[in-house]
Amino acid sequence: MWNDAKAIVHLDMDAYFASIEQLSNPLIRGKPVIVTGKGPRTVIATASYEARKYGIETGMTLIQAERLCPHVMRVVGNPAKYLYTTLKIREALLHFSDRVELYSIDEFFLDITLSQSLFGPPEEMVEKIKNKVREATGLPCSCGLAPSKLIAKLASKMNKPDGLAIIHPEKVADILKDLPIEKLHGIGEKTRKNLSHLGITKASELGHAPLSLLTSHFGVYGYMLKSMGKGIDNSSVPYHWEQGEIKSIGHSYTLPFDTSDPELIKSYILMLCQKVTTRLRREEKSSRTVVLTIRYNDFETFSRQRTVDYLLDTIYEIYHICLKILQRIGKLAKPVRLLGVSVTSLAEESRQLYLLEKLEEEKKLNRAIGEINDKFGEFAIKPASLLLSEEFEHQRAVK
Amino acid sequence: MYTIIDEPILVGAIFSSGKVIPRFFIWNRRKYQVEEVTYFWRSKIGVAQILHFAVASYGSVYEISYNLKTSNWHLEKVYVE
Numbered sequence: 101m102w103n104d105a106k107a108i109v110h111l112d113m114d115a116y117f118a119s120i121e122q123l124s125n126p127l128i129r130g131k132p133v134i135v136t137g138k139g140p141r142t143v144i145a146t147a148s149y150e151a152r153k154y155g156i157e158t159g160m161t162l163i164q165a166e167r168l169c170p171h172v173m174r175v176v177g178n179p180a181k182y183l184y185t186t187l188k189i190r191e192a193l194l195h196f197s198d199r200v201e202l203y204s205i206d207e208f209f210l211d212i213t214l215s216q217s218l219f220g221p222p223e224e225m226v227e228k229i230k231n232k233v234r235e236a237t238g239l240p241c242s243c244g245l246a247p248s249k250l251i252a253k254l255a256s257k258m259n260k261p262d263g264l265a266i267i268h269p270e271k272v273a274d275i276l277k278d279l280p281i282e283k284l285h286g287i288g289e290k291t292r293k294n295l296s297h298l299g300i301t302k303a304s305e306l307g308h309a310p311l312s313l314l315t316s317h318f319g320v321y322g323y324m325l326k327s328m329g330k331g332i333d334n335s336s337v338p339y340h341w342e343q344g345e346i347k348s349i350g351h352s353y354t355l356p357f358d359t360s361d362p363e364l365i366k367s368y369i370l371m372l373c374q375k376v377t378t379r380l381r382r383e384e385k386s387s388r389t390v391v392l393t394i395r396y397n398d399f400e401t402f403s404r405q406r407t408v409d410y411l412l413d414t415i416y417e418i419y420h421i422c423l424k425i426l427q428r429i430g431k432l433a434k435p436v437r438l439l440g441v442s443v444t445s446l447a448e449e450s451r452q453l454y455l456l457e458k459l460e461e462e463k464k465l466n467r468a469i470g471e472i473n474d475k476f477g478e479f480a481i482k483p484a485s486l487l488l489s490e491e492f493e494h495q496r497a498v499k
Numbered sequence: 500m501y502t503i504i505d506e507p508i509l510v511g512a513i514f515s516s517g518k519v520i521p522r523f524f525i526w527n528r529r530k531y532q533v534e535e536v537t538y539f540w541r542s543k544i545g546v547a548q549i550l551h552f553a554v555a556s557y558g559s560v561y562e563i564s565y566n567l568k569t570s571n572w573h574l575e576k577v578y579v580e
Contacts, residue, residue, distance in 0.1 A: 124538035124553040125560045127580050175501065180542035181551070 107222035110252035114261035116206035118148035192236040211337035250333035272331040276303040350442025358397040358435035372441035386411035390421040393440030
């Protein structure tokens, strides 16, 4: 049983966005529903379980989904609705523990090790947690209970939807024995391929692999891989007040039509820089690293980044770095479908005064523009070059 | 299929204990009784807090919203089978 082991719960909402939309609209309950972005070229964010029976999956295009299920119902996603619901779930979970981690918009970790005196053994508590979430939101979730975050996350996927899987500490080795390595969270396709070239395809093989073999191929990451293969994960669930440190801010946009027009691409990048800057200012952060993401029309996607040794927090500073990245990439190989701009290496907002009057004025102007946009809505004031992308969208819409 | 409406409407609602419960709304001179509030959420536009309600009425589902800053109601969209 648990003895001195930690009791960690991973909670994963089932078909989250689609479940919320079906709860919100009784007319689409029990029917195949997909939640997507706005444009015609969007991809599927979530599919209801009814839609999944037709083979519809997250990441598919609208056209692919409609081919599989012509009567599928499409709902354009509503991020504010989902975020509000996530916060309600978090509130419900805080009833059980003050170690609650919002892992993503539809996933949480809870450490319930010390809550047993109040709510009973972990096996009973996790049932109460599922019921509490359904009571608070009307939504089903799947939970995994295990002695670590790594194994709890594995467990929550085992009996979806509305499921519960419990892996006691003494059973971890059995679970890992024949488990394909790609089922372990943190092992992506590239790592899986590299490990399979070494003859490692199961978690137990990874745990038994010589450390020297793993570190020679993966460097320091080899240590972590070996631990994962053994089911060892010492990462903790933070206290809910400790979480909240934003690590990156980014926005991406699927263009209404694929384009190779460099001026149009720059205009959209500028739009994304404005969105990123707005959020940076709201969070009172600056950054040092800018990441530009490009997806071509054949879905080939890549990112390039640049780190500077000064703080960035204005739209033009970030845009300037994006242009440098674009310059380094050179001529784009194919038409572009999606662009993304994000900033990382965040720091507290730079409040330094600039010796050059022009720079100081620019900073003040940017702050003022940001405050006006906050009050009257995004892009109430915007750079003139954004008009190019807006005109493009308008003309395409009219056609 | 959802149809975007985005029009101002008049709403009869109960404001009690910090909650807002819409009871009926008037759109295009027709009164729609709210049979059920199926979902509720909040959002922000600029500094304005917006309360959103998904409501069922006569076989259709409507999304209406209330702007706490301007005290105005809006019909956002309607779902008709």
